[in-house]
Amino acid sequence: MNQAFSNQTGNVDNIFLFITVISVVMLAIVTSLMIIFLIKFSRRKNPVATDIEGNLPLEIAWIVIPTILVLAMFYYGWVGFKEMRTPPEDAMPVKVSARMWSWAFTYENGRRSGELLVPLNKPVKLIITSEDVLHSLFIPAFRIKEDAVPGMETYLWFLPDRTGSYDLFCSEYCGTGHSSMISKVVVMPQEDFYAWYKKEEKGGAKGKSGLEILTENGCLECHTIDGSKNIGPGLKGIFGKRVTVVTRGQERGITIDEGYLKRSLVEPGADVVKGYSDIMPSQKEVLPEKEINTIVDYIKDLK
Amino acid sequence: MNKEHSLNKKTDYTGSKQGMWMFLFTELLLFTGMFLLYSVFRSRYQQEFHAASSELSRTIGTLNTVILLTSSLTMALSVNAIRKDKNKISLIFQGLTVFFGLFFLANKFFEWSAKIHHGIYPNSPGLLAHGKGETMFYGLYYLMTGIHGLHVLAGIVLLLIMMVLTKKGSLNSDSFVRLENSGLYWHLVDVIWVYLFPVFYLIS
Amino acid sequence: MTGAQREMSFYESGNGHTGILSWVLSTDHKRIGLLYLFSMFSFFFVAVILGLLMRLELIAPGPSIMTAESYNAMFTVHGVIMIFLFIIPGIPAGLGNFMLPLQIGARDMAFPRINLMSWWFYMTGAIVIIVSLFTGGGPPDTGWTFYVPYSIRTGTNVTLAVFGVFLLGISSTLTGLNLVTTIHRLRAPGLKWFRMPLFVWSLYATGWVQILATPVLGITLLLLMMERLFGFGFFDPARGGDPLLFEHLFWIYSHPAVYIMILPAMGIVTEIIPVFARRTIFGYKAIAFSSLSIASVGYLVWGHHMFTSGMSDISRVIFSFLTFIVAVPSGIKVFNWIASMYKGSIKLSSPLLFTVSFIFLFSLGGLTGLIIGALATNIFVHGTYFIVAHFHYMMFGGTAFAFFAGIHYWFPKIFGKMYREKPAITSCIVLFAGFNVLYFPMFILGLEGMPRRYYDYLPRFHTGHLISTVGSWILAAGLMIMFYNLIRSIFIGEVAGSNPWGGSTLEWTTSSPPPHENFTEIPVVTEGPYRFRK
Amino acid sequence: MNINNNNNIGYKTYLAVWCCLMILTAATVMAAGMGFGRYGSLASVLIASAKAGLILLFFMHLKYETFVFKLMLLAAILTMAVIIGLTFFDVGFRDGGR
Numbered sequence A: 001m002n003q004a005f006s007n008q009t010g011n012v013d014n015i016f017l018f019i020t021v022i023s024v025v026m027l028a029i030v031t032s033l034m035i036i037f038l039i040k041f042s043r044r045k046n047p048v049a050t051d052i053e054g055n056l057p058l059e060i061a062w063i064v065i066p067t068i069l070v071l072a073m074f075y076y077g078w079v080g081f082k083e084m085r086t087p088p089e090d091a092m093p094v095k096v097s098a099r100m101w102s103w104a105f106t107y108e109n110g111r112r113s114g115e116l117l118v119p120l121n122k123p124v125k126l127i128i129t130s131e132d133v134l135h136s137l138f139i140p141a142f143r144i145k146e147d148a149v150p151g152m153e154t155y156l157w158f159l160p161d162r163t164g165s166y167d168l169f170c171s172e173y174c175g176t177g178h179s180s181m182i183s184k185v186v187v188m189p190q191e192d193f194y195a196w197y198k199k200e201e202k203g204g205a206k207g208k209s210g211l212e213i214l215t216e217n218g219c220l221e222c223h224t225i226d227g228s229k230n231i232g233p234g235l236k237g238i239f240g241k242r243v244t245v246v247t248r249g250q251e252r253g254i255t256i257d258e259g260y261l262k263r264s265l266v267e268p269g270a271d272v273v274k275g276y277s278d279i280m281p282s283q284k285e286v287l288p289e290k291e292i293n294t295i296v297d298y299i300k301d302l303k
Numbered sequence B: 001m002n003k004e005h006s007l008n009k010k011t012d013y014t015g016s017k018q019g020m021w022m023f024l025f026t027e028l029l030l031f032t033g034m035f036l037l038y039s040v041f042r043s044r045y046q047q048e049f050h051a052a053s054s055e056l057s058r059t060i061g062t063l064n065t066v067i068l069l070t071s072s073l074t075m076a077l078s079v080n081a082i083r084k085d086k087n088k089i090s091l092i093f094q095g096l097t098v099f100f101g102l103f104f105l106a107n108k109f110f111e112w113s114a115k116i117h118h119g120i121y122p123n124s125p126g127l128l129a130h131g132k133g134e135t136m137f138y139g140l141y142y143l144m145t146g147i148h149g150l151h152v153l154a155g156i157v158l159l160l161i162m163m164v165l166t167k168k169g170s171l172n173s174d175s176f177v178r179l180e181n182s183g184l185y186w187h188l189v190d191v192i193w194v195y196l197f198p199v200f201y202l203i204s
Numbered sequence C: 001m002t003g004a005q006r007e008m009s010f011y012e013s014g015n016g017h018t019g020i021l022s023w024v025l026s027t028d029h030k031r032i033g034l035l036y037l038f039s040m041f042s043f044f045f046v047a048v049i050l051g052l053l054m055r056l057e058l059i060a061p062g063p064s065i066m067t068a069e070s071y072n073a074m075f076t077v078h079g080v081i082m083i084f085l086f087i088i089p090g091i092p093a094g095l096g097n098f099m100l101p102l103q104i105g106a107r108d109m110a111f112p113r114i115n116l117m118s119w120w121f122y123m124t125g126a127i128v129i130i131v132s133l134f135t136g137g138g139p140p141d142t143g144w145t146f147y148v149p150y151s152i153r154t155g156t157n158v159t160l161a162v163f164g165v166f167l168l169g170i171s172s173t174l175t176g177l178n179l180v181t182t183i184h185r186l187r188a189p190g191l192k193w194f195r196m197p198l199f200v201w202s203l204y205a206t207g208w209v210q211i212l213a214t215p216v217l218g219i220t221l222l223l224l225m226m227e228r229l230f231g232f233g234f235f236d237p238a239r240g241g242d243p244l245l246f247e248h249l250f251w252i253y254s255h256p257a258v259y260i261m262i263l264p265a266m267g268i269v270t271e272i273i274p275v276f277a278r279r280t281i282f283g284y285k286a287i288a289f290s291s292l293s294i295a296s297v298g299y300l301v302w303g304h305h306m307f308t309s310g311m312s313d314i315s316r317v318i319f320s321f322l323t324f325i326v327a328v329p330s331g332i333k334v335f336n337w338i339a340s341m342y343k344g345s346i347k348l349s350s351p352l353l354f355t356v357s358f359i360f361l362f363s364l365g366g367l368t369g370l371i372i373g374a375l376a377t378n379i380f381v382h383g384t385y386f387i388v389a390h391f392h393y394m395m396f397g398g399t400a401f402a403f404f405a406g407i408h409y410w411f412p413k414i415f416g417k418m419y420r421e422k423p424a425i426t427s428c429i430v431l432f433a434g435f436n437v438l439y440f441p442m443f444i445l446g447l448e449g450m451p452r453r454y455y456d457y458l459p460r461f462h463t464g465h466l467i468s469t470v471g472s473w474i475l476a477a478g479l480m481i482m483f484y485n486l487i488r489s490i491f492i493g494e495v496a497g498s499n500p501w502g503g504s505t506l507e508w509t510t511s512s513p514p515p516h517e518n519f520t521e522i523p524v525v526t527e528g529p530y531r532f533r534k
Numbered sequence D: 001m002n003i004n005n006n007n008n009i010g011y012k013t014y015l016a017v018w019c020c021l022m023i024l025t026a027a028t029v030m031a032a033g034m035g036f037g038r039y040g041s042l043a044s045v046l047i048a049s050a051k052a053g054l055i056l057l058f059f060m061h062l063k064y065e066t067f068v069f070k071l072m073l074l075a076a077i078l079t080m081a082v083i084i085g086l087t088f089f090d091v092g093f094r095d096g097g098r
């Protein structure tokens, strides 16, 4: 824990150390007194007890001293917190969108990525939201964490000061795939970062292939393309098939056509395939129209 | 329930009442949860709450307030009567209280069905189309008046039991704490309505 | 049970029913207390097995013995059972029910029938929860916190399970109501407020928390059910709702609930120390008032579970501040306990050994509570195994160890028999060791960044999880020794006298097990508790 | 027990209380009609509390109960206030979107 990976690391670790040292001392005092008394005043050594009902100065002391100690702990915790909550003006904003069970990071120029790539020694501000349920963005090496809440924006910031690749976890329970909602933070030298940042996205103007979109957007966390079931129905050969769906509590049978597929992506809660939960994140305003069409075409062809 | 109870104790009048009061506290805190939601959404959607509130009928609301307050009066009088050994009068007042309670519920029923008829109920397309603030307002309206209505219903059932007991003579000037406790419950339901009324019907 | 001159114990005296009915329809607080203890421990065992299975799954990275779905269901059910079926009713409704009237010289609780009703609510709630595991969409998989929106969206049987918990809430409220009224109304003549045993004080504070906090849980769960059934949208931002409000409502109950768990445990500890040190308690009033202040300040700190939730910064600061304030009365108690050993004449019997273990584990858990109560550090360790370690230290190392202590202490009173001392001591030592092997590595794991509620983990966390899993086996062994010893002694233990420890509170003045109405003659109290020398 | 301690509340008292309640109801409806804006909601809560107070004190006999009862009610009300009040430190000061 003693290596600084970001400005926050040292900040938090110092406070941690401060509270831990006091706590260990307290625990040591309490435990050793207890053991000493148990031995020294055991019935064998001290057959007759002395009644002591109280001792005012002593009692005041152990009210006042802990109060001072905890107030100090509170204060340092607060100071460190303030630092964590005040991003510098020039921080690079990155939009984070969490959904079951993947992360999407969107940079100022529209560049999207499933991993968080950041330049060394430049403050980064993450603006976090969720498309479905609660998630939490957690980077242990940087000692930071903040929930992703649907309908709300939260933020985090850090200043990475060492290159490398660090774990990024989801630390708010979000369902079956919670423990695989893992990504990476990659801190790279500034030149490398900007080279990546400015590069056209894969596929260039032609756009990505259907499978690429499915992979990058975490669809394959829940769906397979080999026909087997997972959290969601397998996508192979579903076009033209009849399925039973639940629409606003009512069951009905439908045939899967293009309109239905689109609706499944944009408004997955409208028709929920029977036997599945209504947990699929909506792709509305997440994927551009073009990519949605690509997906639909891809599924149509997936025989 | 079984015999061992009866050999146990003489009834503790103050104790029973204290138990009832503590039960009432739990009811208060139950409603606190809902008032918490209410105050949050009200502060968030001032305008919309105002607009939605004006669609509720103030007349029915006021009428229902008057009915409930009056029922509280008759309730108090029935306890008063039984203490003075006037069981008959007490019974009449209890009956009146039940009557007012039913009257209240009937009004509520018509009020609700009119709204539902207009397509305004939780999760209805009609309501969702009105926007966020109104969805919250009506959600709270149905939730809070609904749960309150259930309490009125429970109070009525309780009072009907008391009427039977009064008739049988097991409630009398020596032992009326059960009636008094039912009264406390009834009054509390009334107190809650006293707040629900301005909060839903009188937003200005 | 011994001499023929002895009055019939409550086991023997009839109440108009026979067989099992004489138990499940009894309004005798002692029988109800035993019903609670028995049913609680049955559920507890289910949850222990789930805990052991979870540890087995986590023994190595990658899937070991189950799927992610079943793991998620398991920690949910483990948490729900442990919290709502075991540890919340645990001391107040189990031991408290049994001991409170005895300690204040009453014949029964204030409302015996409500007492029985609350057990029935408890059982119904438990059965509903069990049914929810096997019907509909299968066991709930939301975590015991039921956070929206996931709990609204998941297809598992959340609605029914939540309804079960709602019933348990009613049961708990009724217990609290009974405790408080009993203490107000049924104290023996001369038993002034400041002559009450401190266990009674702690039950009094607990009762109030149960009354004033549990209804908030009730409405929260009701809202969740309604949300699933009717779609009000209170927690759905797309409809104008706010998911954080659910977290607020949930913790408004669930933080005070941790004091429902710990206060009576503290009460037990306070009873035991003077008896085995044969001296009076140090700072009687300070302990009584600290119970009350823990109960009341405990309402003000729920937000410390939401430091990373997106709550406003101001309220994070306020809640952190208030959190530190509650730590002070807990500290007062610890210091008073230690001081009560000073110049005593201490016999380290098994109840005291469990008590001493409690003090250590509780202090450790509580002091880590300070680490997570500070804002900057909370943001780091929230949602990691550090939290899991903290609360197991508090609930298991704290409450459950005190519960053990209480069971051993009052065992002769409840059953009229004595258990064997050696196995009791052994089990305590094994439990203590296993406990630390199981949970201490979790602190380290948390600091390394291991998130909680993870079915699978990165290989770098392997060592810690492995040690922890081994610890769970040691713990299970300790548990087995202890229960074997206790259960065996119920049947073939030596007969215990009415006051084997030389206790000075009222429950020791009546025979063991106590007669049907506790006291042949209601005692008159002339002085405070814990007077060992006259 | 002092079972008869509040026996002396007569029909008259109850009727008077009821009249007050009616007047207050009329007042709150009228006040709402006049549209005091922000103060309007304050007024209606105050009037409601006055009504609740009357019901509690007279119909529910709180006035004639011992101090213990009043203290307990106070505790319950304080708890309610704390719950709502502290939550507003969050919802009143949240800077994220809504």
Ligand code: HEA
Binding pocket: A026, A027, A030, A066, A067, A069, A070, C145, C258, C259, C261, C262, C304, C305, C306, C307, C323, C324, C326, C327, C328, C330, C331, C332, C334, C362, C363, C364, C365, C366, C367, C369, C370, C372, C373, C374, C378, C381, C382, C383, C387, C390, C391, C394, C395, C398, C399
């Ligand atoms: C029995 C149950 C119990 C008890 C008693 C406590 C007691 C405390 N708890 Fe704990 N807590 C839980 C059960 C409990 N907790 C549970 C179940 C959770 C997690 C729920 C979930 O998310 O699933 C939790 C989570 C939790 C969190 C949220 C963590 C997170 O999710 O981010 C926090 C944060 O502040 C916290 C703090 C505290 C504090 C400060 C105390 C204090 O009351 C502790 C006071 C005690 C001491 C301080 C030790 C003794 C004192 C001394 C030895 C004297 C010297 C001390 C001083 C210097 C003051 N707890």
Ligand code: HEA
Binding pocket: C047, C048, C049, C050, C051, C052, C054, C055, C058, C075, C076, C078, C079, C080, C082, C083, C086, C087, C142, C143, C144, C145, C388, C392, C395, C396, C400, C401, C403, C404, C407, C451, C452, C453, C454, C455, C472, C475, C476, C477, C479
């Ligand atoms: C009282 C509460 C309690 C107890 C006793 C336990 C006991 C155990 N817990 Fe529990 N645990 C919780 C409450 C408890 N837990 C809660 C609330 C959660 C959070 C759930 C959530 O995230 O939603 C949790 C989560 C949790 C996790 C984290 C899951 C995750 O985040 O992925 C793990 C992982 O190992 C775990 C393991 C265990 C084990 C191995 C045991 C035990 O099985 C160990 C074996 C125990 C014994 C062998 C004996 C114990 C004896 C007693 C308690 C006293 C009995 C008293 C008398 C006999 C008088 N628990």
Ligand code: CUA
Binding pocket: A098, A099, A100, A101, A134, A135, A136, A170, A171, A172, A173, A174, A175, A177, A178, A179, A181
């Ligand atoms: Cu996303 Cu956990």
Ligand SMILES: [Cu+2]
Binding pocket: C254, C255, C258, C301, C302, C304, C305
């Ligand atoms: Cu807490």
